[in-house]
Amino acid sequence: MSERDGLRIGVYVCHCGTNIAGTVDVRAVAESAAALPGVAVSRDYKYMCSDPGQDLIRQDIQKFGLNRIVVAACSPHLHEHTFRTATRTGGLNEFYFQMVNIREQDSWVHEHKGAATRKAIDLVRAAARRVARHRALEKSRTPIHPAVLVVGGGIAGIHAALTLANAGKHVYLVEREPSIGGHMAKFDKTFPTLDCAACILTPKMSAVKNHPNITLWTYSEVTAVEGYIGNYKATIARRPRYIDEDLCAGCLECIDACVFRQAKVPDEFNEDLSRRKPIYVPFPQAVPLVPVIDPEACIEFHSHKCKKTCVTACGERHAVNLRAEEKLERIDIGSIVLATGFRAYDARRSANYGYGVYPNVYTALEVERLINASGPTAGEVVLRDGRTPQTVGIVHCVGSRDENTNRWCSRVCCMYSLKLAHLVKERTGAEVFNFYIDMRTPGKGFEEFYQKLLSERVHFVRGRVAEVTDWALDSSEEGRLVIRVEDTLAGLFRRIPVDMVILSTGLEPQPDAGDVRRLFNISSSPEGFFLERHPKLAPVNTFTEGVLLAGCCQGPKDIPDTVAQAGAAAAEALALIDAGSVETDPNTAYVMEEACSGCKTCVPLCPYHAISFAQAARKAEINQALCKGCGTCVAACPSSSIGQNLFEDDEIFEESEGLLAYA
């Protein structure tokens, strides 16, 4: 459309308070736009996203007979929808609109006002040229499948699954380990209330097990995901546990009967502090309470000469099946909640703290297990040689806030260190030292808990520990571990001999977070935690519609925050399901049949399998429901016979020329 054809563009330049106007001369941008061909009205306004701002667009459409709208403001991620709606309610097709980002891509990243203003003028000119070519398009609606896949059975996944199931939706909960429960199941107490972790977690675990709306698959992993919001298809590989979940009664007699009299395999659940048998349940409250056979350790899988006493012990039930194989489940779901959690920092990487070298250096998770009544020592805090420690040093920020390892604060370590200090002192009467950089206690009841610890005469030394060594300077240090630290409050270098060192290790992304990220087609921040769509306003959404985040896979957080986020993710999924369908942008590709030569170049290139070849017509066909608008086929077509809505060639060319036409 040209001026002669009656093109009437309205241009609106937003101040965004001083966010834009502080760096860009918005008045000059609006004045420059007014002189562009086809522009009927050009204005600047303090907040275009406000109601009066939107009304301005609606009124101008009526008053000046506008037929195209350009708004120069923030990122389309934030307000494209707002202004498209204003365009539509003003009486125009909402795609007769183009947004220009002069905030994130201009005022926020430049300092020179003159240059930033020139850039804004260029960007607005490009948009005005582009919008003239826009076509009227219609949005389509996609139905939402009402089932939800929750990946990860820690407290985040458990809470999200229960919330959804209680609302009557079907949930598939997939957990990689033999039992749900995650890290929380390993804890004895939780901070700052010191309530028993098992007492609050296990009811939720059994609720998952018994809920009619939850399909629980443990020892399983998602291996493939395809589709789009509302219509995902996932494949779940269920590793064989060699005990049939449907037949097993949970009597555990097979474990007693195992030919291994002594438990010899390092017990992962107890952080390798104890041993388990090749056939085992990870912990007494495991859900499901069905044993699993570890084929690495079981002699039947190596020599085939085992007496198979487990099979005999099971008797008539025939639940033990040593020939079980991996099973694949294929499911349809509408949305996905990722709750894949974290891994604890490997303390060996901080070699100066002697973990793995000195036996009495422990990680916090190991001490959690020592303190736990169902742990390897039945709740006794004792050293590896059985002695009770008289002095204990807790080293904060191991693998956190450290240029050499991980730069982020892991958020939970200060508080769990305080909890461990309290519990260790309570169990052993030991003298306890905390070595901290800063005490970070910004949660409900957290600071009060810190004060309580101070009054319990736990020592606090401010300073990052230089090293843990067994280098003794005198007889008082002989046979003990020495913590060397600069006490920055006393202004002293100190050597503090202790019997036990606890390393408060930080939280890291799971080692395979990168694979999970690719599988679900989402983004992650540089350190590997999954990226939320907006850090403040869309903290559980991702940039992939219908994929939601909960818990520590998005970043370190404590149990209350994890549960809150899991609830929010469940609510987002419910909102999708209850809406029944979702509007999708018509930015799909289409084949111009008369030009298509049927060369099939595009067919294998489509990452979403949206292109098929119509044998009868000998033309390519694009399924509009599957197309994600990536543009790969458009670029690849040798005869230029694929177009894409919202990204038509002439639109792009006009935009480029507008950008390059230095007026």
Place this chain on the structure above:
Amino acid sequence: MKPYGYFPGCSLRGTGAGYEYSLLALFRVLDLPVEEIQDWNCCGATSYMSIDEESAFVLSARNLALAQKAGCKDLLAPCSACYLVLRKTQDYVARYPKIGSHVQESLRAAGLPPLNGVRVRHPLEVLYSDVGLERIRSRVVRPWRGGRVACYYGCQLVRPYDEVDRAHNPTRMDELLAAIGAPTVDYPLKTLCCGGALTGTMHPIGVRMNYILLKEAVRKGAQAVVTVCPLCQYNLDAHQAEIRRKTGTTIDMPVFFFTQLLGWALGADPESLGLKRAISGRKSIAQWFAKESAEADAYV
């Protein structure tokens, strides 16, 4: 095979001569050709660095440029201080344009090529990576029958550049010595400062640091300390009589270069290892090296 360029530095021609003797002997036994850089000068030295950084970088870069001119790809720097200064020069020239242009200009004025990527390497890492534990083990002709040793790496070799070994817990010397059958002890002070130049400038403080290291080695059950650096070796070796006098202890232990033990085990001529230059622990040296060879006394 292309010879390794060799930058001895001043120490290996002075107090650390035993290092040079044993290093060259060991490389001969392993058929690794070594070619000394002609007309080399001071490495730039940590002490010069602290007074006039720019000139020190140029001094250091001249050696790198000479090595390049000679066609070397790898430049051996056995002294930890030389290794660190040469490595630092490369790093700073690449990282800081101001230092880089000053250095390259100075090299041009001297008719030398601009710096581009000769690899500065320490013999510990060369033996570990280029030769490998397997080959060392297979070449042993005199398995170690001496005492338990503490492997001491010093402060400069693995920090801040951790290309030779891990920065906080280096283990490659331990592994190499284990390969010739030498029992090593866990030595937590393996990267603590030996006292460095303080034994010259603030003598009592320097010697106290020597003492801390030796005492801990004794406590861990070591009968000798093995080093990779001429200054560490000198400090720990030369001050033991003074330490005995001041502390009333009886410390008298050999302080070896790792190349001496490896050279011995792989069959280098015992006379070529510089063992005669040892100051402390001569009794142990005589005993350990005599076990294999009747003439060993002659070398001590």
